[in-house]
Amino acid sequence: MTYALQTRNLFKRFGGFLATNDVTLNVAEGARHALIGPNGAGKTTLINLLTGFLEPTSGSVILKNEDVTRQPQHRRVKRGLARTFQINRLFADMTALQSVILAVNERRGIAGHWWRPVSAHGEAIDDAASLLSQLGLLEVAHVPTKDLPYGKQRLIEIALALAAQPSVLLLDEPAAGVPTGESRELFETIARLPREVTVLLIEHDMDLVFRFADRISVLVAGALLTEDVPDMIAADPRVREVYLGDAGHG
Amino acid sequence: MTRRDASRWHPAEYAFWALPIVAYFVFPDHLALLAQIAIAALFAVSLDLILGYAGIVSLGHAAFFGIGAYAAGLLAQAGWGDPVLGLACATLAAAVTGFATSFLVLRGADLTRLMVTLGVASMLYVLANKLTDITGGLDGLQGVEMKPIFGQFAFDLYGKTAYVYCTIILFVMFWIARRVVHSPFGLSLQGIRQNAVRMPALGTPVNARLVAVYTLGAAYAGIAGALLTQTTQFVSIDVFSFSRSAEVLLILVLGGIGSLYGGILGAVVFMTVHEYLSGIDPLYWQFWLGLLLIVVVLFARGGIMGTLRLASKVRA
Numbered sequence: 001m002t003y004a005l006q007t008r009n010l011f012k013r014f015g016g017f018l019a020t021n022d023v024t025l026n027v028a029e030g031a032r033h034a035l036i037g038p039n040g041a042g043k044t045t046l047i048n049l050l051t052g053f054l055e056p057t058s059g060s061v062i063l064k065n066e067d068v069t070r071q072p073q074h075r076r077v078k079r080g081l082a083r084t085f086q087i088n089r090l091f092a093d094m095t096a097l098q099s100v101i102l103a104v105n106e107r108r109g110i111a112g113h114w115w116r117p118v119s120a121h122g123e124a125i126d127d128a129a130s131l132l133s134q135l136g137l138l139e140v141a142h143v144p145t146k147d148l149p150y151g152k153q154r155l156i157e158i159a160l161a162l163a164a165q166p167s168v169l170l171l172d173e174p175a176a177g178v179p180t181g182e183s184r185e186l187f188e189t190i191a192r193l194p195r196e197v198t199v200l201l202i203e204h205d206m207d208l209v210f211r212f213a214d215r216i217s218v219l220v221a222g223a224l225l226t227e228d229v230p231d232m233i234a235a236d237p238r239v240r241e242v243y244l245g246d247a248g249h250g
Numbered sequence: 251m252t253r254r255d256a257s258r259w260h261p262a263e264y265a266f267w268a269l270p271i272v273a274y275f276v277f278p279d280h281l282a283l284l285a286q287i288a289i290a291a292l293f294a295v296s297l298d299l300i301l302g303y304a305g306i307v308s309l310g311h312a313a314f315f316g317i318g319a320y321a322a323g324l325l326a327q328a329g330w331g332d333p334v335l336g337l338a339c340a341t342l343a344a345a346v347t348g349f350a351t352s353f354l355v356l357r358g359a360d361l362t363r364l365m366v367t368l369g370v371a372s373m374l375y376v377l378a379n380k381l382t383d384i385t386g387g388l389d390g391l392q393g394v395e396m397k398p399i400f401g402q403f404a405f406d407l408y409g410k411t412a413y414v415y416c417t418i419i420l421f422v423m424f425w426i427a428r429r430v431v432h433s434p435f436g437l438s439l440q441g442i443r444q445n446a447v448r449m450p451a452l453g454t455p456v457n458a459r460l461v462a463v464y465t466l467g468a469a470y471a472g473i474a475g476a477l478l479t480q481t482t483q484f485v486s487i488d489v490f491s492f493s494r495s496a497e498v499l500l501i502l503v504l505g506g507i508g509s510l511y512g513g514i515l516g517a518v519v520f521m522t523v524h525e526y527l528s529g530i531d532p533l534y535w536q537f538w539l540g541l542l543l544i545v546v547v548l549f550a551r552g553g554i555m556g557t558l559r560l561a562s563k564v565r566a
């Protein structure tokens with residue numbers, strides 16, 4: 001089996017607190033892999049380590065058989081790794097279209113071009129517009145991000161990651177705060193991604209997880225409790241225990 | 251919905267650039283002041299590139315103005331008094347200095363950047379003061395003799411040549427800056443200013459972009475410094491002074507940051523008010539200037555440009 005993304009004995013320590021505890025994770029190429037676990041289990045921290053947003057205390061991150069532990073974030077993105085943030089990190093004064101053009105330009109390698117205007121790079125604009133239409137954002141394309149409702153902002157967050165046309169996509173609770181109707185649209189968009197795109201999804205809604213994932217890892221207190229196919233996870237008494245102890249989810 | 255493409259010139263912009271031509275005929279007795287305004291405007295535009303677009307705060311932007319001023323001055327003193335050659339060398343010297351010091355402003359928050367930029371400028375001030383043999387120290391650099399521009403247009407007593415020269419350079423540099431800020435590079439700078447943390451996740455090499463714009467801003471400031479040297483045929487050590495760094499920041503905030511035009515409008519208003527106030531109240535003009543700034547910052551957010559934008563929206 002070839003793996004899109006792996007970690008080896010990954011540790012992350014915040015002061016005296018161990019947020020990531022000896023995590024060795026293998027995400028197969030083309031997988032729909034879910035990462036679940038109670039609040040504070042270290043899911044977001046793990047994503048941050050995978051993308052280079054944080055540096056691990058020890059251990060390594062391997063992206064498509066290449067050790068990227070020391071690579072800065074933007075290099076990993078160039079190698080096909082994109083992510084969304086659990087809490088939106090957007091460009092408040094830019095319109096939805098501008099934000100996505102910004103991301104598309106970067107993928108097309110033209111974001112450093114300094115002479116011809118943005119508007120002269122037609123292909124990038126077309127790319128951005130088609131992404132916006134996929135996500136149902138076309139009618140608000142020219143509205144500044146800060147004036148959009150949270151649900152729409154959330155979709156921009158997703159659009160920014162998709163704009164990179166990643167081969168490995170990390171989604172940190174993408175539907176959090178999105179109204180139910182739009183959240184279905186959102187997951188349909190994700191489900192429509194080409195099969196060869198590897199997706200690692202963090203999600204608290206177990207219905208969604210079991211519908212979407214073909215593989216599930218359970219993280220508890222920074223460490224991997226278990227990893228298996230959805231049916232086995234659903235039947236695992238340890239997983240039930242973790243979730244029964246945490247009434248907020250399940 | 252049809253959207254105006256911001257990279258296209260707006261009719262108001264054509265009108266704006268007719269004003270320097272009008273000014274030439276309306277104020278023939280004030281051409282020296284008008285040339286100084288053009289220089290201050292270019293200096294403010296240079297700060298706008300790094301502050302208004304990339305969000306890098308600086309209290310030491312005079313460092314690059316001063317490097318440009320001394321580069322042009324020393325060159326002319328050594329006998330190479332061709333203005334265009336002087337500009338080219340000053341631009342290069344300032345750009346190299348900007349590039350070398352850009353690595354200091356990459357890390358750290360605004361406060362760190364304020365301190366680092368302030369530090370660089372004050373070190374250069376002290377250096378210029380120490381190297382009396384080269385710079386003339388506190389007495390300034392004497393013996394700067396400029397040749398006619400292109401061997402044709404000599405600098406005259408009325409400041410006609412100086413004004414036309416400064417205005418053309420300002421316009422050309424503005425035009426280039428305007429292209430840069432509307433390019434994909436300019437858009438990515440705005441991204442960095444609005445959310446520097448997000449940018450690497452889009453694949454942006456943030457540091458490389460910041461180094462590039464800081465170097466560009468420094469080069470622009472160097473041109474402004476060189477113009478001051480060439481039009482006054484003298485270099486005073488205060489090209490490196492803190493007050494010059496603070497003044498350009500005031501001009502930019504007064505005019506409005508992040509629009510390129512703000513710096514120019516700020517320079518026009520600041521220099522005119524300065525000239526007028528120091529004429530009628532030589533002792534306390536700074537008091538009135540201070541008051542004006544406080545009023546603008548408190549009541550006209552976005553400076554003059556912000557107010558103009560608001561007014562045009564209200565009318566529309």
Ligand SMILES: Nc1ncnc2c1ncn2[C@@H]1O[C@H](COP(=O)(O)OP(=O)(O)OP(=O)(O)O)[C@@H](O)[C@H]1O
Pocket residue numbers: 014017019037038039040041042043044045046086
């Ligand atoms: N930068 C940081 N400094 C100190 N502690 C941190 C930092 N980031 C995360 N933590 C701690 O690490 C633990 C794991 O946090 P993390 O955000 O990864 O959890 P999570 O599984 O994503 O939770 P949730 O489901 O609520 O999003 C938490 O206890 C959190 O307080």
Ligand SMILES: [Mg+2]
Pocket residue numbers: 043044045086172
């Ligand atoms: Mg989280």
